[in-house]
Amino acid sequence: MQAGTGAPADAAARRAVKPVLVYTLDRLPAVDLAGYQAARAGWTKVAETRIEPREAETFDVPAGCFFRIVSIEGPQVGDLNLWAKDDPTEHFYSGKTRALHGTHLTTGARMWSSLPHLRPMATITGDTLAWYGRDEFGGAVHDILGTRCDPYTHKLLSGGEYHHCCHSNLSRALAKRLGLPVTQAEMHVHDVLNVFMCTGTTRDKGQFFMKASPVRPGDHLEFFAEIDLIGAVSACPGGDCGTEHSSDAPRCHPMLVEVYRPAAPPAGWSPPARNAYGRAHGP
Numbered sequence: 001m002q003a004g005t006g007a008p009a010d011a012a013a014r015r016a017v018k019p020v021l022v023y024t025l026d027r028l029p030a031v032d033l034a035g036y037q038a039a040r041a042g043w044t045k046v047a048e049t050r051i052e053p054r055e056a057e058t059f060d061v062p063a064g065c066f067f068r069i070v071s072i073e074g075p076q077v078g079d080l081n082l083w084a085k086d087d088p089t090e091h092f093y094s095g096k097t098r099a100l101h102g103t104h105l106t107t108g109a110r111m112w113s114s115l116p117h118l119r120p121m122a123t124i125t126g127d128t129l130a131w132y133g134r135d136e137f138g139g140a141v142h143d144i145l146g147t148r149c150d151p152y153t154h155k156l157l158s159g160g161e162y163h164h165c166c167h168s169n170l171s172r173a174l175a176k177r178l179g180l181p182v183t184q185a186e187m188h189v190h191d192v193l194n195v196f197m198c199t200g201t202t203r204d205k206g207q208f209f210m211k212a213s214p215v216r217p218g219d220h221l222e223f224f225a226e227i228d229l230i231g232a233v234s235a236c237p238g239g240d241c242g243t244e245h246s247s248d249a250p251r252c253h254p255m256l257v258e259v260y261r262p263a264a265p266p267a268g269w270s271p272p273a274r275n276a277y278g279r280a281h282g283p
């Protein structure tokens with residue numbers, strides 16, 4: 001008998017099957033959060049990068065240092081990309097990080113790198129917006145659920161040309177940092193961590209939504225660099241992302257990236273090796 005398009009007689013029972021987590025984190029290397037946080041004592045600020053509204057900047061963070069993305073002047077969302085300094089094809093892997101840590105990141109989560117490398121690039125060691133939790137709409141901050149605003153989707157949906165989407169901002173910044181043509185640099189731009197952005201999915205259709213970020217000047221998200229990194233942050237043209245993006249309409253603010261070098265690395269810490277899978281992929 002062929003299954004029809006209608007619901008089967010046992011539809012309710014099928015829907016009632018309890019979900020299981022795709023990955024449990026107990027087999028991942030443990031994160032010694034207290035050890036990381038203790039390494040802040042006596043640290044020195046070694047670099048500061050200001051990101052102007054609707055622009056992006058790159059910054060370098062040596063393995064064993066910390067960096068903070070800081071809200072200044074007003075509510076603003078930042079789109080973060082990370083690359084391994086010695087090989088930009090190793091970059092942040094939003095999808096796998098989402099599968100491991102969930103749709104929104106906070107203290108204790110790690111940002112994993114793309115295949116075949118799959119190692120922690122950065123560990124989140126501080127989040128002043130951790131208090132937000134999950135709101136009545138299912139919204140939470142710092143998502144890896146969305147991608148980055150980009151001029152191709154904008155063209156598709158509106159027909160217009162807009163050159164200050166986060167994708168373009170990140171492409172220009174990386175092109176400058178690596179000395180590449182922008183069309184080549186953009187091939188290294190990848191799905192982001194939406195720093196300070198408040199997002200979720202609707203209960204009925206699972207559609208991606210955003211709402212005004214609760215971020216206030218002085219808030220920050222803090223990371224420990226597990227490997228030598230090039231980072232880039234775009235101050236999204238959506239501003240606090242409470243109304244729209246991909247236009248010059250929303251009010252936007254600058255952002256700051258601070259890099260700190262600890263007096264000594266966290267006790268027992270060493271940079272993680274690339275993934276050990278042999279890459280035979282079968283016979």
Ligand SMILES: [Zn+2]
Binds near residue numbers: 245
């Ligand atoms: Zn954006």
